[in-house]
Amino acid sequence: MxxxxxxxxxxxxxxxxxxxxxxxxxxxxxxxxxxxxQAAPNYPPKSRMTYILLALFLGGLGIHNFYAGYSGKGIAQLLISCLTCGFGAIAVFIWVIIEMCTVDKDANGVPMT
Ligand SMILES: [Zn+2]
Known part of the structure; x- marks a missing residue:
């Protein structure tokens, strides 16, 4: 050489x-x-359809983020919605719609299928 x-x-x-x-x-x-x-995940890939449905129906509570492993974001959305007696949920829902369109991997970087 x-x-x-x-x-x-x-x-x-x-x-x-x-x-x-x-x-x-x-x-x-x-x-x-x-x-x-990259270490192979020891769980099956998460379902993007489940993520989107959770975001659509329970997005104001951050449930879809808990599902995908983004618990920090989920807690933030849950707190904003609860502490504002639901008024903040409108802002959270806009945030959720952006996530529905842009997030296609879970918190470990595993693509959702
Ligand atoms: Zn040299």
Whole structure:
């Protein structure tokens, strides 16, 4: 393997060029794909239809967010609706409609099907 910077021969397994210190890309070695790796979820994908139906009928209470695992957002929507005696639910419902259109993954990044 040749250093891309100084073109000297770099022994395999060296993370850096011993001549100029440039970091070397290890073909097929560990380290490159670590950040791409995503652990498989240990539950089946959530249903986007269920998410949308919950949002439509119970969205003001944030139930769809609890379903998808976004419990922080769910609690916020629940509190806004309850603490304003329902007046805030109008604002929450606009928020919910935006979520219905834009959210297609659960809180762990697993796409809803
Ligand atoms: Zn070099």
């Amino acid at each position: 040749k250093c891309y910077q100084c073109n000297n021969e770099v022994p395999a397994g060296y993370p850096q060029c011993p001549f100029c210190g440039a970091p070397q890309q290890q073909m097929g070695g560990q380290g490159i794909n670590v950040n791409v790796y």
